[in-house]
Amino acid sequence: MTAVADRSLGPELARSLTLGPDTDVLIIGLTSSDTGPAIAPDDLFGDILTADIRAQLLDQLAAVGAKGKAEELTRVPAPTELAGVTSVLAVGLGPAEKVDAEQVRRAAGVATRALTGTELVATTLGGLDLGAAAEGAYLGAYSFSPFRSDRSAPKPDERPVARVEFLIPTPEFGETALTRAQLIAEAVATARDFVNTPPSHLYPAEFADRAQALAEAAGLEVEVLDEKELAAQGYGGVVGVGQGSSRPPRLIRLSYRGGPTKVALVGKGITFDTGGISIKSAQNMDHMTSDMAGAAAVIATVLLVARLGLPITVTATVPMAENMPSATAQRPGDVLTQYGGVTVEVLNTDAEGRLVLADAIVRAGEDDPDYLIDVATLTGAQMVALGTRTPGVMGTDDFRDRVARISREVGENGWPMPLPTELRADLNSKIADLANVTPHRFGGMLAAGLFLREFVPEGVQWAHLDVAGPAYNTGGAFGYIGKGGTGVPVRTLIAVLEDISSEDTATE
Template sequence: MTALTLSTAGAATLRADALVVGVAKSGKTLVVAPGAEAVDKAFDGRLATVLETLGASGSEGEAIKLPAPAGLKAPVVLAVGLGTAPEDGESYGAETLRRAAGTAARTLTGSKKAAFALPIVSAEDTAAVAEGALLGAYAYNAYKAAPDAKADKDAKKPLAEVALLGAKPRDKAYKAAAERAQAVAEEMNRARDLINMPPNDLYPESFAAAVTAAGKEHGLKVQVLDEKALEKGGYGGILGVGKGAVRGPRLVRIAYTHPKAEKTLALVGKGITYDSGGISLKPAGHNETMKCDMSGAAAVFAAVVAASRIGLAVNVTGWLALAENMPSGSATRPGDVLRMYSGKTVEVLNTDAEGRLVLADALTKASEEHPDAIVDVATLTGAMVLALGDRTFGIMANDDDYRTAIHEIAEEVGEQSWPMPLPADLRKSMDSPTADMANMGVRMGGGLVAGLFLQEFVGEGITWAHLDIAGPAFHEGAPYGYTPKGGTGSSVRTLVKLAELTAAGEL
C-alpha cells in the first residue's frame, strides 16, 4: 500500500528518489508548470529548454526523466506532460492532474519515495494529485514469484511513498481532501485486486469471506445467504445461474449506516466470478478475461467501504449477487424456466445472458427495504462495448433527471459515461410463450434490452439507475494515466460521489 503525505518542504530540500514536475504547452512554447519553480531554478531557468532538446512536447501522458543538477536533494527529475497550459490563475483541471500524477507514479515503479511538485493551488487539486498518484502506483503482484525482479517491470514493487508538495497539511480542507482521496483510491485498488484475482481463488464463497472480513474491520453489517438459504428463499435467478458450478452461489448484503442519515442508497453489483457462458458456451478468445465479470460487485463492495471510511451521513447498502456460470450436467439449459425471487418466471433462451438473472433477484430483494434509490452496476453486455467503446460506461434509469445527475457526477470524478435510453418498444421482444418473459430480446440494442429486463424487477416507486461497465471495467491494453492493465475499479468514484451528494441532500 502506497503511503501519502502532505509536505511543507521545498522541492530543492526534500530527500526523495525523484522529483515530479509538470510541463505544458503554451502556444508553440514549452513551459514549466507552477509548483516546480525551485526545480527550474536549479536548472538555471532552462528546464523547459533542456526538455525541448530531448524532444518533450508537454502532451498528456508524456514522461521524461532527467538527472537532477546540483542544488536538489533528489537524484532524478521526472517531467510529466499536462497538455495545454490554462489561462493565468486557472487550474489545470482535476482529471489532467489526476492522469499526470498517475503517469508519474507508474513511471516510478520500484522507487521508494517520490515528491510531487505539480500545480496544487486548492484542496481539489490536492485530491486530484493524491488520487492519481495512488491509483497510478497500483500493481498486482500477488502471484509473481519475484515481486522485485529487475527483468520484469510489471513485477517490481509499486512506488512506496508519495509526498505532495504545495499541499497544506495544517489546512483542514487540504487534509480532508487528501484523506478522502486516499480512502477512495485504496478502496478502488481493493476492487482492482478482486477483479485481477484468478477465478480458482476468487469464487462466491471466498468473495463473501473477503466482504465479511472487511465488514469486521470497518464496523459494517454483513449477511451472507448460501445455497440453502437461497433455495429456501426462492432465489431462482441466482440459483439458476450457479447450478452448473461445483462452488455454489451467494447473495451478500453489506451495510453502512450513519446515525444522522436521512436517506438510504442501495447499490447492487453483478458478481459472476467466472463466466464461461454456461451451456451457451462463449467462443474461443472470449473466455480469457472472464474473471472480470464480477467487476460490478467489486465496485459496489469498494464503494460501501469507502463511504464508511469517509463517514458520509447516508445509509449505503451493497448487494453482491455472486455465482460462477459454468457448463455441466446440472447447468441451466436454454429453454429452462426459472422462477425468480419476485415470483416472475423467466425463460432462459441464452445462458450467457446470466448477469441480468442474478441482478434481478438482488434488485427485488434490495427493493424490499424501500431505499430512496437503487443503482446497479454490471459488466452486463457486449452490446454496450460496441456502442460506447472500451472506456465509457452506459447509464440507464427510470428517471431522466437521475440519469443526467449520475452522468454529470461521473464526468466530474473523471469516469467517462454516456446516458442511454430505455425504449419501451423493445420490451415486447422479451415476451415468451412459455413464461412471463425471456432473458433475451432482439439483438440490436441488446444493452438497452438488458436494461429493460432489469427494470422489471425494481420495486414500484423506487428511483433506479443501471450502469453497464462492460467496456471500462477491464483494460487489456497498455497502461495509461492512472489506469493499469487489468481490473480498473470503474464506477467506484461515481458511486462514492453519488453517496456523498445524497448525504448532502442534493439528490
C-alpha cells in the first residue's frame, strides 16, 4: 500500500490587511461596460488602491487594450506607489451586473493558473466573494506531477503559485469563509489526484488501500470486502465486472456518524474500462483512467464531511473493479445475480458501471438512508445530450431538482433529466429480470438511470448524477479547471449535504 496523507499540497492561502513588501504580483478584478473597464470592487481597499493608483492602472490597462471581458488577462507594471509589487494582473469579470460567485471563482482560477513560478500573490478578488476567490485560486493553481522524472519535473518558473494572500478590509472579514473554501478545494484536489493517477498505479486493491488510509486518518469507520468476500456475500455485479482482470475487485464502505439523518453516497469505481469483451475502440481509450471519478468524488466528500463536522450521518459505498477482456471475463449473453437477488442479462459488457452500482445501491439501502446519491461516469450518452460540462441529474423528482439547483448554484451546472416510463420496457430481458442495456441508442443516459432506479429502496429520496464528461477535461484549461480530473461533483455533493444539514437544524 502506498502511504497517503490528506490533500493539503496546494498554495498557501491567507488573509492580509496590507500588501507585503515581498508581493510579486497583485491581482485585481476588472469589469466591462460601454464606458470602459472599471476596477472591482470599487468601494474597498482605498488605502491600497487609492484614487490616483486606480487612475494610473486604468490608463495603463486601457493603453494595452484591456476590456474587462470575462477571464481576460492583462498584466502591466505596478505603479511606483505600490511599493514592492512588481506587476499588476487584471483579470476580467465581465459586466458588473453579472458578476456572481462562479465568475469570481473562474477569474481567480484563470489568474493563478497564469502565474506559474510566482512565490507570493496578493489579490483584491476576495472583496467580491472571499470563499469563491479562495476556491478558484486553489483549484486554478492545482498541479499533478508525481510521475514526472527529475528531467521533466517542473522548473521553478513553471511551478504553481506558492502563496496567495487575500486583501481584506477588516481583521475579522471572511475568516470562516476562507477556512471552509480551503477545505472544499482540498477535497476537490483529492478527487482530482485519484482520477489523475494512472491505472498502472491505481487498481482496485490499491484504490481501496488509499481510501482506507485517508478514512482512518479522518476517524471514519471503514469496511473493505475483497474478491472472496464479495463472491461469498453475493455481489454478482462487482464480481462479474471484475472477473476478467488479474487485479481483483473490492468494495469499500466509509462511514461518518454525525447525526440522525442518514445519507448514502455511492460512487462508480472502475479503475480502468476497456469495455471488456464488448471492447471499446482504441481511440481515446486512455481517457478511461477517469472511469472511477464517481468513486473519487464520494470518497473525497465523506472525508470533507468529517473535516467540516456536519451534523448528519454519511456512508459512502464504493465498488471498485477493472473491466478487462480475458478468458475469464463475462460474456455478452451471460446472466449474473446482483446483490439482493435480481438477475441481469449482460447484453453489453461495456455497460458495466450500472452493474457495480446496482450492487452498491442495494447494500447502501440496507442502512435505511433518508437520501441516496449515486455518482458515475456512466454513459457516453450524457455527453451527447448535455455536452462535456453539464452533469445529468436524475432521480425522485423533488430531490433531483434540488440537487440540480444546488449544483448550478456552486458552478457545477447539474441539469435535471427525466426518467421516461416508455423506456423502462426496453430493459426487459427474454431470460432474466432485466437486461443491462436497451436494444437501441435512444435516451441512453435515461435508460441507465431507469436501470439503477430498479435497485433504489422505496421511499428513499434519490439522485443519480451522470458526470461522464464533466469529471474529466480532455480539452484546454478554462477558469479553475485544468486538463484531466476536475473533481466534479464534490462541490455539488458537499453543498447538498450542507443543505440537508441546515434543514435538519432548522427543524430542531
